[in-house]
Amino acid sequence: MIPAQFDYVRPGSLAEACAELAADEDAKVLAGGQSLLPLLRLRLAYPSKLVDVGRLPELSGVHDRGDHVYIGAMTTHDEVIRSAVVTEGCPLLALATATVADPAVRHRGTLGGSLAHADPAGDLPAVVLALDGVLVAGSEEGEREIPAAEFFVDYLETALRPGEVLAGVKIPKLGPGWGFHYEKFHRTAQAWAIVGVAAAVRRADGAIAEARIGLTNMGATPLRAAAAESALRGAELGDQVRQACEMADEGTSPPADLHAQPDYRRHLARVLTRRAVLAAAGSP
Amino acid sequence: MPRITVTVDGITYEEDVEPRLLLVHLLRDRLGKTGTPVGCDTSNCGACTVMLDGRSVKSCSVLAVQADGCDVVTIEGLGAGGSMHPMQRAFHEEHALQCGYCTPGMVMAAIDLLRDDPDPSEEAIRHGLEGNLCRCTGYCNIVRAVRRGAQEMGQAVKTS
Ligand SMILES: Cc1cc2nc3c(=O)[nH]c(=O)nc-3n(C[C@H](O)[C@H](O)[C@H](O)COP(=O)(O)OP(=O)(O)OC[C@H]3O[C@@H](n4cnc5c(N)ncnc54)[C@H](O)[C@@H]3O)c2cc1C
Ligand code: FES
Ligand code: FES
Numbered sequence: 097m098i099p100a101q102f103d104y105v106r107p108g109s110l111a112e113a114c115a116e117l118a119a120d121e122d123a124k125v126l127a128g129g130q131s132l133l134p135l136l137r138l139r140l141a142y143p144s145k146l147v148d149v150g151r152l153p154e155l156s157g158v159h160d161r162g163d164h165v166y167i168g169a170m171t172t173h174d175e176v177i178r179s180a181v182v183t184e185g186c187p188l189l190a191l192a193t194a195t196v197a198d199p200a201v202r203h204r205g206t207l208g209g210s211l212a213h214a215d216p217a218g219d220l221p222a223v224v225l226a227l228d229g230v231l232v233a234g235s236e237e238g239e240r241e242i243p244a245a246e247f248f249v250d251y252l253e254t255a256l257r258p259g260e261v262l263a264g265v266k267i268p269k270l271g272p273g274w275g276f277h278y279e280k281f282h283r284t285a286q287a288w289a290i291v292g293v294a295a296a297v298r299r300a301d302g303a304i305a306e307a308r309i310g311l312t313n314m315g316a317t318p319l320r321a322a323a324a325e326s327a328l329r330g331a332e333l334g335d336q337v338r339q340a341c342e343m344a345d346e347g348t349s350p351p352a353d354l355h356a357q358p359d360y361r362r363h364l365a366r367v368l369t370r371r372a373v374l375a376a377a378g379s380p
Numbered sequence: 381m382p383r384i385t386v387t388v389d390g391i392t393y394e395e396d397v398e399p400r401l402l403l404v405h406l407l408r409d410r411l412g413k414t415g416t417p418v419g420c421d422t423s424n425c426g427a428c429t430v431m432l433d434g435r436s437v438k439s440c441s442v443l444a445v446q447a448d449g450c451d452v453v454t455i456e457g458l459g460a461g462g463s464m465h466p467m468q469r470a471f472h473e474e475h476a477l478q479c480g481y482c483t484p485g486m487v488m489a490a491i492d493l494l495r496d497d498p499d500p501s502e503e504a505i506r507h508g509l510e511g512n513l514c515r516c517t518g519y520c521n522i523v524r525a526v527r528r529g530a531q532e533m534g535q536a537v538k539t540s
Contacts, residue, residue, distance in 0.1 A: 097421055104382060104399030104445050126446075133441045134423045136400070146399065148446065174435070198511025199492060200426060203435040204442065285510040286424065 099136035103145040110154050110261060114236045116147045118259035123147055125261055127170060127209035130201050155208065155263055158182055164269055169208020169262045174199070176207055186267040188276040188296055192223045195278060198286045211247070212262045214254045214317070216351075217288040219280060221248055222318035226294045226310030227267050234263040241266075248317035273305075274298045277375035279368045280312070283355070289313050290355045291364040293321075293344070295372035303332045307373060314348040314365055323347060324369055333379050337370070344369035384448035388413065389457025397444045404428045404439040406447075407454060415456040415484055419513075426512030429485035429492075430454045436492035438511070455484035458491075466536055467491055470529035471522075478516035486512050490526045499530055 104126075107113040117123050122144035126132060129150075135141040149155055155170040158179040165185040167176065176182050176193045183190045189207075196202060196210070196219050210220045211231065221244075224231075229244045233256055240260075247255050256262060280292040292312030298305045307328040309321040327340035350361035381396045388411055395410060407413040407430070418440055419427030428440045431453040439452075458465035464472065467487050477483045486509065493500060493508035500508060505526045506519070514522060 098402070098405070099400040101398070101400055104443070106445075106448075126443075129443065129446065130423065130441060133402075133443070137402075137421060137423075137440070146443075150446065198426070199508060200429055200436040200438050200489065200511045201423070201441075203432075204437055285507075 106148040110234045128204040128206045130205035131213045164266045168264045170206050173202035173205050185269045192219045192278040195280045208262045217313040222310030222312040223294045225318045226308045230266040232263045233260045235260040251316040275376040277372045279372040293368040293372040295376040297376035304328045314350045341370035386447050388452045401444040403442040406444040413454050416454045426485040429488040466532040467529035470525040474521050474525035476521040476525035482514040
């Protein structure tokens with residue numbers, strides 16, 4: 097279908113983009129368009145104006161900043177996968193991004209767009225949450241940092257205020273000894289996750305010293321599997337890990353849709369968490 | 381109305397476009413490039429795949445204004461001097477199509493895949509073409525055609 101009419105601007109700077117958004121509350125940011133254009137084509141969204149930030153140089157690129165990796169919001173999925181800084185500094189993000197959609201969508205879609213869109217079925221919000229990422233928002237007042245744990249507020253809703261643009265995300269590097277895995281369950285190629293599990297695990301002496309687990313599509317926002325994380329502390333690979341992962345769905349409220357009922361999603365979360373944790377611990 | 385400059389299959393056009401005009405509609409309805417079809421309303425099928433600055437994109441999911449200043453190659457721009465591109469010829473020879481609706485997108489996606497992996501395995505091809513759906517062939521002949529096209533393209537590079 098053909099989208100309804102809207103105006104279009106391509107501002108030359110982040111400041112200009114923020115001013116455009118502040119001046120019109122029905123204006124929307126356009127990044128890669130891989131979520132927004134399908135919505136416009138189905139006439140599920142009616143913005144008055146699209147503010148195209150896709151080409152702003154200050155919003156793109158991957159930067160090694162010592163203790164963290166800074167990724168500009170307009171860095172495409174394809175650029176994330178190809179970035180040596182990402183594969184070395186935050187490999188979990190590269191692993192999960194490689195499962196997003198298909199090559200053509202990954203050439204256009206951006207990390208910032210995925211996070212700002214905040215679809216709980218999206219793969220990258222759970223990863224940024226698991227890695228304790230910090231989102232950087234720009235506005236006419238300047239920059240503001242929002243921890244991932246506070247950024248995802250509700251279904252398709254973030255802590256970004258009107259007039260704010262997501263500028264980038266800081267991902268703290270985890271030191272040596274950590275292993276990573278993203279386990280995504282979907283029935284057909286190129287489909288969204290029915291459930292996904294992002295796991296970062298530090299191993300010491302044959303046991304798990306520390307684990308961080310992000311859950312995709314187990315609620316209105318991405319979630320941390322907090323109960324499983326604390327049960328995994330000190331768990332020995334084998335039965336103890338297995339038991340700890342049985343708590344992966346505690347505190348979640350998975351949706352019902354045509355792909356799965358909540359109880360099935362809970363089952364998947366437990367099984368996929370076990371697989372992800374064992375794979376991240378290097379013992380699949 | 382924004383004015384854009386876009387090069388399509390080697391020819392540069394200046395067009396006044398409504399912001400809501402999709403790249404695929406610019407190609408088909410304005411420029412007559414009907415070799416690129418629209419197969420779905422959900423950005424899933426990949427029939428509309430073209431190259432935008434050398435990378436595969438779904439042209440139904442790009443606004444024409446977003447292609448301002450860019451270089452677009454469609455299925456119609458692949459062959460030179462009336463002869464088929466080796467990947468097109470491989471699809472023809474391996475019977476990699478029935479109705480042909482998915483074919484332009486499949487060929488573009490296959491050529492994009494070879495940028496990274498000039499001699500892809502069967503598995504790499506199936507994975508690389510994930511964004512392109514075929515409702516007729518069952519994919520086997522498509523995979524065979526991409527392997528053959530890849531070999532012929534490698535050959536073409538080596539002998540030239
Ligand atoms: C066929 C298909 C399959 C897909 N499969 C998956 C999948 O398996 N997993 C997955 O995670 N994703 C999937 N996606 C979505 C894809 O990852 C998108 O790229 C992503 O969701 C949105 O990124 P974008 O840059 O295209 O954003 P856009 O579509 O341009 O924007 C999305 C939303 O975010 C807002 N926004 C964008 N950037 C900013 C910013 N910097 N500041 C403030 N607001 C902003 C926009 O206003 C809009 O509301 C799929 C998409 C398609 C078409
Ligand atoms: S028509 Fe573009 S993906 Fe189907
Ligand atoms: S040949 Fe008919 S859809 Fe592929």
